[in-house]
Amino acid sequence: MKNKYFRKLIAILLCVSFLIPLSSKSFAAESATPILGKSTTTVHEMKLWAKSRNANQLFIDLAPLYYSVSVKRGVDPAVTYTQSAKETNFLRFGGVLDASYFNPCGLKTTAGGGDKDASAHTRFKSWEEGITAQVDHLALYAGANGYPKTDTPDPRHFDTICGKAPMVEDLGGRWAPSKNYGIEVVELMKELYTFPYSTVKRISGTSRFETSALINKNANVDSDIAVISNGHSFPDSIAASILAGNLNAHLLLSDPGRVTGEIANRINTGTISTVYLVGGNNLPASYVDTLSSKGIEVKYLKGKSRYDTAVKVAEEDSSKDIVFLANGVLFPDALSIAGVAKMKNANLLFTDGKTLNEDVMNIIKDASEVYLVGGDNSVSKEIENKIRNVVSSVSRISGKTRYETSVQIANNYYSNPEYVLLASGEDFADALSGTALANKLNAPIVLSKKTQAPNELISYLKYKKINTLYILGGNGSVGSAVERQVKSVLDV
Numbered sequence: 350m351k352n353k354y355f356r357k358l359i360a361i362l363l364c365v366s367f368l369i370p371l372s373s374k375s376f377a378a379e380s381a382t383p384i385l386g387k388s389t390t391t392v393h394e395m396k397l398w399a400k401s402r403n404a405n406q407l408f409i410d411l412a413p414l415y416y417s418v419s420v421k422r423g424v425d426p427a428v429t430y431t432q433s434a435k436e437t438n439f440l441r442f443g444g445v446l447d448a449s450y451f452n453p454c455g456l457k458t459t460a461g462g463g464d465k466d467a468s469a470h471t472r473f474k475s476w477e478e479g480i481t482a483q484v485d486h487l488a489l490y491a492g493a494n495g496y497p498k499t500d501t502p503d504p505r506h507f508d509t510i511c512g513k514a515p516m517v518e519d520l521g522g523r524w525a526p527s528k529n530y531g532i533e534v535v536e537l538m539k540e541l542y543t544f545p546y547s548t549v550k551r552i553s554g555t556s557r558f559e560t561s562a563l564i565n566k567n568a569n570v571d572s573d574i575a576v577i578s579n580g581h582s583f584p585d586s587i588a589a590s591i592l593a594g595n596l597n598a599h600l601l602l603s604d605p606g607r608v609t610g611e612i613a614n615r616i617n618t619g620t621i622s623t624v625y626l627v628g629g630n631n632l633p634a635s636y637v638d639t640l641s642s643k644g645i646e647v648k649y650l651k652g653k654s655r656y657d658t659a660v661k662v663a664e665e666d667s668s669k670d671i672v673f674l675a676n677g678v679l680f681p682d683a684l685s686i687a688g689v690a691k692m693k694n695a696n697l698l699f700t701d702g703k704t705l706n707e708d709v710m711n712i713i714k715d716a717s718e719v720y721l722v723g724g725d726n727s728v729s730k731e732i733e734n735k736i737r738n739v740v741s742s743v744s745r746i747s748g749k750t751r752y753e754t755s756v757q758i759a760n761n762y763y764s765n766p767e768y769v770l771l772a773s774g775e776d777f778a779d780a781l782s783g784t785a786l787a788n789k790l791n792a793p794i795v796l797s798k799k800t801q802a803p804n805e806l807i808s809y810l811k812y813k814k815i816n817t818l819y820i821l822g823g824n825g826s827v828g829s830a831v832e833r834q835v836k837s838v839l840d841v
Contacts, residue, residue: 444465
């Protein structure tokens, strides 16, 4: 696997670099580890490494913050995290600083001073501010675009050091007096890279409703609005997932004729003020009466057909002018794009593949961009030509199979995801429930066969540095053989 072999090659090269004797010239001439660039690690790997070194629990807990601040500013978080470990002894400190300084790397004040002078070190207001200062100082040394900055908490953001240390090895004699400083940071990076950078977690229950409840627990949505739809009807439930994303609401799947435990538990918390019922056959009439008796406002969004119901959801927010159009009879393409709709602030509408509902067309006419999801068999060429007559920007997202289409969507809209959700391409329930978690994690949903991971999926995972891959559903949806395949690719 490319990722596995590439990481091993890095480790070998780093090992070899330390066998090269130092000369009077800069070590950067012999070895080069960039400070700037895409991440070479993940939060999962960072935490495993920190735990192996008996780091302060705070250092472990702050790994996501080190990662996010670094990536946002174009600095490799592997550099930030290992440098902080070196400077603060994994936040165990031991010198003149302690955690109250929120100083992750011993940054001095503008005036500076001695290492044993506590007043010479900057006190930051929070860990986010302190880590931001560290990252900005690294980016300045590396000569990042837009640096020096005027809006930075870095107290020693001097333009005279801009671009003086583009490589980690160059930090020796600059960030710290020791010529070996940068080399020692690289040594820690080499150690970091020996840990697995991904983890695979399965979220599954004994039924689609229990799995949905567990996924929602992981998503941890905080809202006083619940959107409920029939868990056996994929068009209504996908439309409901779009509405839930728009409203940042709970998405709850109902089992017609009964009240599921998750719905009852959510309502009984007493925190729900509004319930949307999307589509038909949602809840027993008696339970709807119970909702009203509790003072909960009940709103119905139901059309004459699945196509009309999606229109009703779209009409709830008339400000959107982007439309994804997917097949409303075949579920896979719609599932793969559902999470993207929230991110793009777009509507998701349906077609039977050959014709367009008049109300669907009316919304499309007002759109600035329309994306057709799936090949000609999912959304016909005739429909595409009809839309091109009224909308200037029309694109198609498709692959040869439902699995390839899901990967195309992941590549198009999630350039470097930390998280990926994997669900069955043969049934809709688990992927549908996953939209809430996908929205929270800004993660793509990719599809798999039950017994074998498609080649498109394997290729996708080879070239992505994923922190966590979530498998949605039990072995009856995504089998253990697929789990073993993806774990092998991710070197877990």
